[in-house]
Amino acid sequence: MLAFALNRDSQEPLYDQLKKHLVRQIENGILAPGDRLPATRELAGQLGVARISVVAAYEELKAEGYITSQVGRGTFVADRPPGDLAAAPLTGAMSPRNATLRELLTLAERPDVINFSHGIPADSFLSVSLIREALDAVLTRDGASAIAYEAPEGYLPLRELVARRMFELGIEVAAGEVLITGGCQQALDLAVQALLKPGDVLISSNPTYAGMLDIAQARGVTVIGIPVDPDGLQTEALEDRIVRHRPRLLYLAPTYHNPTGSVMPLHRRRYLLDLAGRYRLPVLEDGVYSEMSYIGTPPLPLKALDKEGLVLYASSFSKVLLPGMRIGYLLASGGLYQRLARVKRAADICTPALNQRAIHLVLESGQLDEHVAQVRIACLQRRKAMLDALKRHFPEAQWASPAGGMYLWLELPIDGPTATELYLHAVRSGVAFAMGPLFHTDNQGGYHLRLNMSAYPPDTIREGIRRLSSAWRELSAGHVSTNRASFAPFL
Numbered sequence: 001m002l003a004f005a006l007n008r009d010s011q012e013p014l015y016d017q018l019k020k021h022l023v024r025q026i027e028n029g030i031l032a033p034g035d036r037l038p039a040t041r042e043l044a045g046q047l048g049v050a051r052i053s054v055v056a057a058y059e060e061l062k063a064e065g066y067i068t069s070q071v072g073r074g075t076f077v078a079d080r081p082p083g084d085l086a087a088a089p090l091t092g093a094m095s096p097r098n099a100t101l102r103e104l105l106t107l108a109e110r111p112d113v114i115n116f117s118h119g120i121p122a123d124s125f126l127s128v129s130l131i132r133e134a135l136d137a138v139l140t141r142d143g144a145s146a147i148a149y150e151a152p153e154g155y156l157p158l159r160e161l162v163a164r165r166m167f168e169l170g171i172e173v174a175a176g177e178v179l180i181t182g183g184c185q186q187a188l189d190l191a192v193q194a195l196l197k198p199g200d201v202l203i204s205s206n207p208t209y210a211g212m213l214d215i216a217q218a219r220g221v222t223v224i225g226i227p228v229d230p231d232g233l234q235t236e237a238l239e240d241r242i243v244r245h246r247p248r249l250l251y252l253a254p255t256y257h258n259p260t261g262s263v264m265p266l267h268r269r270r271y272l273l274d275l276a277g278r279y280r281l282p283v284l285e286d287g288v289y290s291e292m293s294y295i296g297t298p299p300l301p302l303k304a305l306d307k308e309g310l311v312l313y314a315s316s317f318s319k320v321l322l323p324g325m326r327i328g329y330l331l332a333s334g335g336l337y338q339r340l341a342r343v344k345r346a347a348d349i350c351t352p353a354l355n356q357r358a359i360h361l362v363l364e365s366g367q368l369d370e371h372v373a374q375v376r377i378a379c380l381q382r383r384k385a386m387l388d389a390l391k392r393h394f395p396e397a398q399w400a401s402p403a404g405g406m407y408l409w410l411e412l413p414i415d416g417p418t419a420t421e422l423y424l425h426a427v428r429s430g431v432a433f434a435m436g437p438l439f440h441t442d443n444q445g446g447y448h449l450r451l452n453m454s455a456y457p458p459d460t461i462r463e464g465i466r467r468l469s470s471a472w473r474e475l476s477a478g479h480v481s482t483n484r485a486s487f488a489p490f491l
């Protein structure tokens, strides 16, 4: 049960206080889709307010799509509340739920906050001097052609090098199958644009990369989520969803998944490809963290195991080098490659020649591999610092130890505050993280949070985790537990 006291002295009308409280409950996932709300008379009695206040709150929530009522049955949390991307309008407007949570993230942009919420590599990993030298060398060597239009498919020597690099991951592609893109984000977006039209269904893990949810929303695509476990997307649930929803694309990051850090084992990869083959379902594999292995070697990418030509592979240099260079790539073949190149041309004509050529030089000289090796060592130390600090300071929480990538996915005890409640308190205590619902298709994740393990040196990580656990403890002390199954939040 969650304590909720109406403030009768406030200027804010009682119905408005009630409405805002319910919105928070829905956005935090405490009230789940389909949960029944009490009848207006009953709730008015419990709260000691006039029934009209409850009716007014319910009416506004209905108008905004948070709840629905069915004559004779009652009032329920909407199956697809306004924040649910599956119900998104075909325009690119940000959903209210995500907009609110993202606005909250900006509260952490203060120098005194240890901010684990970002999905970017630590500043100290960015090799500015490497890039400065490469940019200078390219301009000296190529002159004006380094700042002219490039082919939409990308700078050929870079495509050749990417193809060679892919070979090391077990993927055999020709340079003619490599499309250079504006980061991995654009690679994902081009694939969605080339393969889906508004109203089509995309299947994804749930939780998933929030940037893919943005793409789906902007392109008017419905996302159907498949739950994940420590072995990644639960492939047992896949066939049923394929049959029921007739998706046009399956998106997943099988290696060091964002946000959970999971790695899909080989048997699941094979089963997934087998299903994709049977249903002729294209698969979009996101490999953006694949090179960030700290412990062991992950199984082969889906693209390397694919015998039917159904897998598109998207990745970039953002996580291992410089995200702001915006150099990514998409691997595809045949007619689909041509279609993707046309969509790319329509999007932005080409990826900047100068950045492509500079990255090419860094790759060709072997400096990128040296840099990645150093980043890996630093990440391994930071990961250890975070795991040790969690064990020491936050034994109430649960987490898995990621073998690679950038994130640790933490689960809070469900009888304490939700991740969003904790966030507000934590920011005041000088630490921040990304809240679980940001990564979900269906308002779930209320008790999960994502921590970037690589963002700070070990001492700062330890201090951040100490602040996080004491913020949780302070908040839990005054917290009355919520029972999701029954609705008695106002008592």
Ligand SMILES: Cc1ncc(COP(=O)(O)O)c(C=O)c1O
Residues within 6 Å of the ligand: 119, 182, 183, 184, 185, 186, 209, 211, 253, 258, 286, 288, 315, 316, 317, 318, 319, 323, 327, 328
């Ligand atoms: C899973 C995943 N895919 C794609 C991207 C986007 O990468 P880029 O910066 O190369 O566009 C990110 C960035 O956070 C990510 O986590």
